[in-house]
Amino acid sequence: MxxxxxxxxxxxxxxxxxxxxxxxxxxxxxxxxxxxxxxxxxxxxxxxxxxxxxxxxxxxxxxxxxxxxxxxxxxxxxxxxxxxxxxxxxxxxxxxxxxxxxxxxxxxxxxxxxxxxxxxxxxxxxxxxxxxxxxxxxxxxxxxxxxxxxxxxxxxxxxxxxxxxxxxxxxxxxxxxxxxxxxxxxxxxxxxxxxxxxxEGYGSKGPFLKALSKRSQKYVAEVPVTMTGWLTPPKVTSRRSQRTGRSARVPRLTKDSRRPQRIDELLNSHPKLRDQAWTRYRIKDGEKGSKVWEVWEVKHAMLVRPTKQGLPDERLHLLVARNLLDEAEVKYFFSNAPEETPVTTLLLVAFSRWRxxxxxxxxxxxxxxxxxxxxxxxxxxxxxxxxxxxxxxxxxxxxxxxGKTSGTDHLSSARGGLGLGAELVA
Known part of the structure; x- marks a missing residue:
């Protein structure tokens, strides 16, 4: 000014x-x-x-x-x-x-x-x-x-x-x-x-994600491909252990259960993602200008995260987004939102970081x-x-x-509108 x-x-x-x-x-x-x-x-x-x-x-x-x-x-x-x-x-x-x-x-x-x-x-x-x-x-x-x-x-x-x-x-x-x-x-x-x-600098930190979930805070986090989990939850059994000096039941995976896989491996090998058709979305890029749209192809599944002990833990949304103009650019997102939350809502939050x-x-x-x-x-x-x-x-x-208020809704979510001043079209 x-x-x-x-x-x-x-x-x-x-x-x-x-x-x-x-x-x-x-x-x-x-x-x-x-x-x-x-x-x-x-x-x-x-x-x-x-x-x-x-x-x-x-x-x-x-x-x-x-x-x-x-x-x-x-x-x-x-x-x-x-x-x-x-x-x-x-x-x-x-x-x-x-x-x-x-x-x-x-x-x-x-x-x-x-x-x-x-x-x-x-x-x-x-x-x-x-x-x-x-x-x-x-x-x-x-x-x-x-x-x-x-x-x-x-x-x-x-x-x-x-x-x-x-x-x-x-x-x-x-x-x-x-x-x-x-x-x-x-x-x-x-x-x-x-x-x-x-x-992903913050999304890669498991303790941070757990701390937010303990606070009942919903998030959509970009995560690195090294994050692991299961799309098909493993079976858990228990066995007795004498290490503490007395018999105790210790949970463990059954012998036929697979270990958690990297999320990029799940994309290429697990039927829930491998055989799923890409859904195309046009997302307005507010950082580059009101008339600039990017086209992304998206796959979605529910994923179970492992604990430090390798046991099944929190169930999260997994989003995989691929840039149509540059298929080498692939983004992965986790979210702890309720399972019924629409993918469009998760995407709109994920792509709001330009703000x-x-x-x-x-x-x-x-x-x-x-x-x-x-x-x-x-x-x-x-x-x-x-x-x-x-x-x-x-x-x-x-x-x-x-002459505007800061609460206008643009996109429906599981519990109502989500006012982000952005647009997303499937």
Whole structure:
């Protein structure tokens, strides 16, 4: 937005930011909030603290201290943002989307920086990685949370962590544990998720999928071909064991039961998938534009997952989707939804991940999500939260100007509509 557009929206922006006023200990500190947010919403070519401060006519050092030193409650700010979404954009048909963002950084001082896979460049780079939870319903989407992924090399070097202001209690955690904490926090703050979806980086983590099922959270997860299971459930018997010092019945597979197979092997060898005709679907790709459609061929079956002990466990949907324009591109999905859930509903959730990619793209291009420049963890954490607040304002204004509500249904599911602002045709 240019200066004229910001001035026109200034009353609306002021009312919006006043909802976060009690997260600041003093009015002097609170006064920096509109400076930073207006800078993020502006048409500045670079939206780090320095150019924002210079454009607003405030000392650069002051705005830098606002991010990394001044006292205010950034956790309360994030909670307030989520409560605003819960109160004013809630829908029983919403989708939570889990993904990560990466930013190339120079040097060794940026918190969490190291040579690691960098999604934004598609190769291993010196970068930082942040884990995010997004919320989408109909044509509305926003980021609810973001947290730094702390590599093991950093976690093991506490002197380096203290120099970057990383708390001693913050240690290396797998990304799925970080996002599970984000999910729990959002649920506590009243965010409703009909569905969760995520890529195979998270779908490959069995403990994560089990944790979601224990929380009664439906998901559609992209999974790697190395995942295993049975399309025909195996038979289980039991035998006595003397290992514990007393006789006990121990379940095991019968001798004639097959071991679980990889899902790509099931596709090619098991009659339920091998002999099943491909069903063709046209799916609108919102990330590439409203007029771009992709054609996918899909097969579906119910699959039984194995436990660590190799015994049958949870029964899940297995979807296999093949790109008609590139048959080498095959995607596999698991879902713990009720068995009667239509395949169209599962597909629409599975192919809604473009919404979080759009959030990242918009926030980097329009808000300056990747423009943070600093060496203190607190500054990065606050920047992530402030960027989400700025983007939520843009999302709300877009919805308001379009004259639409964020709960319109487009596709029937087992329990009603699923408003995702997308289309799918069989």
């Amino acid at each position: 240019d200066a004229r557009e910001i001035r026109r929206m200034k009353p609306e922006l002021t009312r919006y930011l006043n909802r976060f006023a009690d997260c600041f200990a003093s009015k002097d500190t609170q006064a920096h909030l509109p400076v930073y947010v207006e800078g993020q919403l502006s048409d500045l070519p670079r939206k780090s603290a320095e150019p924002i401060a210079l454009a607003a006519g405030v000392p650069v050092r002051t705005l830098q201290e606002f991010l990394s030193q001044l006292r205010w409650d950034e956790d309360a700010l994030r909670t307030r943002l989520q409560k605003v979404v819960a109160a004013e954009h809630a829908s029983p048909h919403s989708v939570g989307i889990i993904d990560e963002a990466s930013d190339v950084k120079k040097g060794t001082k940026t918190p969490g920086v190291q040579r690691q896979w960098c999604g934004c460049s598609g190769k291993t780079e010196n970068c930082i990685v942040t884990v995010h939870l997004a919320y989408a319903v109909d044509d509305f989407h926003c980021l609810l949370d973001g947290e730094l992924f702390l590599p093991e090399s950093w976690s093991e070097d506490r002197a380096r962590c203290r120099e970057a202001g990383i708390p001693d209690e913050m240690v290396y955690r797998p990304k799925w544990e970080i996002t599970l904490e984000q999910y729990d926090r959002a649920i506590t703050n009243g965010i409703p998720f009909e569905w969760l979806t995520f890529d 979080v990619e759009r959030c990242f793209q918009d926030q980097k291009q329009d808000i300056g999500l990747d423009a943070w420049e600093g060496r203190r963890y607190l500054g990065l954490k606050r920047h992530l939260i402030l960027s989400s607040i700025s983007y939520l304002f843009l999302a709300r204004m877009r919805t308001k100007l379009r």
